[in-house]
Amino acid sequence: MIVPTHVLILGGTTEARRLAAELAADPALRVTSSLAGRVAEPRLPAGEVRIGGFGGPSGLAAWLREQRVDALIDATHPFAGTMSHNAAVAAAEVHVPLLALRRPSWVAVAGDAWHPVGSLDEAAAALPALGERVFLTTGRQGLAAFAQLTGLFFLARSVDAPQDPMPPRTEVLLDRGPFTLDGERAVLREHRIDVLVTKDSGGAATAPKLTAARELGLPVVIVRRPPTPAGVQEAPDVAAALGWLARTLA
Known part of the structure; x- marks a missing residue:
């Protein structure tokens, strides 16, 4: 039996849901979205969904191993600094490729x-x-x-x-x-x-x-938003994240 490639998406942002919808349409992929559970009635993404924390970096690392995750995409809110840190530590420990999907910051214009x-x-x-x-x-x-x-x-x-x-x-x-x-x-x-x-x-x-x-x-x-953890590659939108994933899993 062919085991599908497993992609874990962290976050319930608009970008996370769009990415999950794109990936869930591919039968060669298993897509799991992890939501923090801070919203009573979240908008659920396509694919598998888990709600709640992992128990810090060690808990996330254990989950990545147990579920045989092949790629991790941190698409949390730009201010979810703790989760982004945990993702960076866990991915490094388990040697799972990690991408931070971060929408660009707002830029002031004349009159602001x-x-x-x-x-x-x-x-x-x-x-x-x-x-x-x-x-x-x-x-x-x-x-x-x-x-x-x-x-x-x-x-x-x-x-x-x-x-x-x-x-x-x-x-x-x-x-x-x-x-x-x-x-x-x-x-x-x-x-x-x-x-x-x-x-x-x-x-x-x-x-x-x-x-x-x-x-x-x-x-x-x-x-101001917190910085992305050092050494973590960023993508500004879903299209760029899909490109990174295609290259990573090739």
Whole structure:
């Protein structure tokens, strides 16, 4: 019996789902997508799916061995630094080829008023000088960094409801991208937002908020993404990842 080539994809990003759909159509491949399980109702990709952590680098390395993984593609969110580190360590230990599929960072254009920072704590420190009504789009797990800002209003958007601690004057907006420019304009106007906080996630699905902020002349506090682990090759899109995989498995 011919054993199919096994590809493990880490992450539930848009790119990860597109890659899984492309690969699952090939009968010579076994495709497994691993989701962290942080979203209550994730959009499931094609192929096999596992949900939950591996137990650190050693657990991932053991899984790679047991499941005879031939190639590993880290298509996690650009801010999933711990998982990317674990993938790099495990792949090196087991000698499995590893690729990081990373959508390019956003690039400021004329009219943008960006304030780059290195962390959510730095973002919180910058806010009082920039505005009083904050549109916070950094995800539900980072609200604790802003909890001490009692004098500011926060509109916090996330897929699932956040938990305390969070700023006392917080309104939660449950929504999932992709978002439209008209929709983002309406959110900023209806809530009288005067400063936007976001992570440099890249991609088109959540970029309209940046255009809407530019049109209104709003400052944007943007958290820089962590670097890809040293020595790990990157691909900017699904097409490039498919090319890498074809060359790797040839």
